[in-house]
Amino acid sequence: MTEATGAGRPEPDDDADAAGESASDAGEFGRAFAAAAEKSGLGALARDEKLSGRDLLTAVGGVRGILEALLPGLVFLIVYSSLTSFAGQDAQAALIPALIASVGLAVVFTLVRVATKGQPTQAIAGLIGVLASAALALWTGNARDNYVLGFFTNAAYALALIVSLLVRWPAIGLIVGFLMGDGVAWRKDRRKYRAMQFLTLVWIGLFVARLAVQVPFYLADNVEALGAMRLLMGVPLYALVLVFSWLVVRAVYPSAKQPTE
Numbered sequence: 027m028t029e030a031t032g033a034g035r036p037e038p039d040d041d042a043d044a045a046g047e048s049a050s051d052a053g054e055f056g057r058a059f060a061a062a063a064e065k066s067g068l069g070a071l072a073r074d075e076k077l078s079g080r081d082l083l084t085a086v087g088g089v090r091g092i093l094e095a096l097l098p099g100l101v102f103l104i105v106y107s108s109l110t111s112f113a114g115q116d117a118q119a120a121l122i123p124a125l126i127a128s129v130g131l132a133v134v135f136t137l138v139r140v141a142t143k144g145q146p147t148q149a150i151a152g153l154i155g156v157l158a159s160a161a162l163a164l165w166t167g168n169a170r171d172n173y174v175l176g177f178f179t180n181a182a183y184a185l186a187l188i189v190s191l192l193v194r195w196p197a198i199g200l201i202v203g204f205l206m207g208d209g210v211a212w213r214k215d216r217r218k219y220r221a222m223q224f225l226t227l228v229w230i231g232l233f234v235a236r237l238a239v240q241v242p243f244y245l246a247d248n249v250e251a252l253g254a255m256r257l258l259m260g261v262p263l264y265a266l267v268l269v270f271s272w273l274v275v276r277a278v279y280p281s282a283k284q285p286t287e
Contacts, residue, residue, distance in 0.1 A: 072205045094135045102128035103253035121169050125160045132156040169249045184233035196226035221278045
């Protein structure tokens with residue numbers, strides 16, 4: 027007779043070890059992203075008892091960070107629209123000056139960061155994105171392709187967040203948990219867990235909304251509308267979702283201070 031243990035079925039200790047490894051991996055993931063969020067100012071924003079305009083500004087990159095994020099795209103849109111609408115140039119002739127202006131501005135921002143001994147990471151990342159987008163647009167000869175890499179970025183973020191929900195480790199919960207000093211303990215609190223699921227869905231909505239609005243303009247080859255939507259749904263929408271996230275976080279992580287008797 028054969029033993030009825032069932033080949034390949036994990037023993038209870040194996041289940042416990044697998045669960046422990048999963049929690050450990052998620053914890054490492056959360057700590058890494060929380061550390062990055064802390065450097066960006068999101069940590070101060072999450073822990074702030076009152077919504078501070080200064081902390082919100084820091085969380086979205088500060089004045090310089092906002093300019094670095096918005097101006098290259100804005101300059102590209104202005105130059106391209108001006109040349110095609112008012113100067114009467116065709117789309118391909120207007121593309122190169124618009125890209126030169128956009129890339130040139132991104133280079134200036136990066137050089138200023140380095141010269142002032144600031145943190146150049148954000149400017150360098152922005153410069154790489156601008157260069158990659160410009161290269162793609164030059165390769166295809168179509169101005170709308172200056173925006174196509176953003177579609178893949180938003181789709182990747184949305185997919186990663188969806189996967190985190192499916193495996194029951196909502197990514198926003200991991201980030202918030204470590205920022206608030208809660209680690210992964212929030213998973214054992216139904217109210218916090220559901221709030222983190224909800225916030226993860228909200229951030230998925232942000233990335234999906236960008237795709238839902240912008241992709242049709244791309245397919246219609248409406249560069250002006252696509253560029254305008256990219257700007258409006260960039261930093262402004264990001265800041266709005268941050269504020270909403272702060273409200274939810276403060277609701278489930280109330281102040282530790284108790285009123286004195």
